[in-house]
Amino acid sequence: MSPVGSILFDSQALWLLLHDDPGMMAATARAAQRRIPVHASILTVVEASRGRADQRRLHWVLSRFRRIDEVTRADGFAALDLLRAAGGLSGHTFASDACVAALALRLPGPTVVYTSDGGDWWRLVGGRVGIVGV
Numbered sequence: 001m002s003p004v005g006s007i008l009f010d011s012q013a014l015w016l017l018l019h020d021d022p023g024m025m026a027a028t029a030r031a032a033q034r035r036i037p038v039h040a041s042i043l044t045v046v047e048a049s050r051g052r053a054d055q056r057r058l059h060w061v062l063s064r065f066r067r068i069d070e071v072t073r074a075d076g077f078a079a080l081d082l083l084r085a086a087g088g089l090s091g092h093t094f095a096s097d098a099c100v101a102a103l104a105l106r107l108p109g110p111t112v113v114y115t116s117d118g119g120d121w122w123r124l125v126g127g128r129v130g131i132v133g134v
Contacts, residue, residue, distance in 0.1 A: 006107040007031050007038045011047035012116035013134045014040055037066030041100045071099045078102035086123045104129045
């Protein structure tokens with residue numbers, strides 16, 4: 001997938017960035033250099049902060065993102081379709097991932113997702129987004 005139109009972080013990627021992971025910091029810097037917008041879902045922010053994130057640090061890190069995207073009603077219905085197409089996946093983890101996957105599919109593409117759940121993402125979106133393991 002080249003060139004990249006958008007980058008989306010899942011909760012583990014954002015958690016790593018919040019904790020100054022060198023790989024995630026480098027990925028964010030490369031995106032900024034290339035003027036590739038970096039996104040996160042508000043669901044991702046809630047999950048990554050784990051209720052314990054330093055609020056000033058969280059807001060500073062998020063200020064570097066293009067935007068924090070809402071999960072819309074349309075995303076919810078698209079997530080249902082993704083879950084059904086993936087063989088009827090269920091449970092809160094898959095539900096959250098499917099909502100974020102719906103966001104990934106509507107971002108200006110090609111979209112690359114940084115995730116620790118590459119297998120789950122592949123089941124949900126196949127080759128429609130790039131997947132980078134963290």
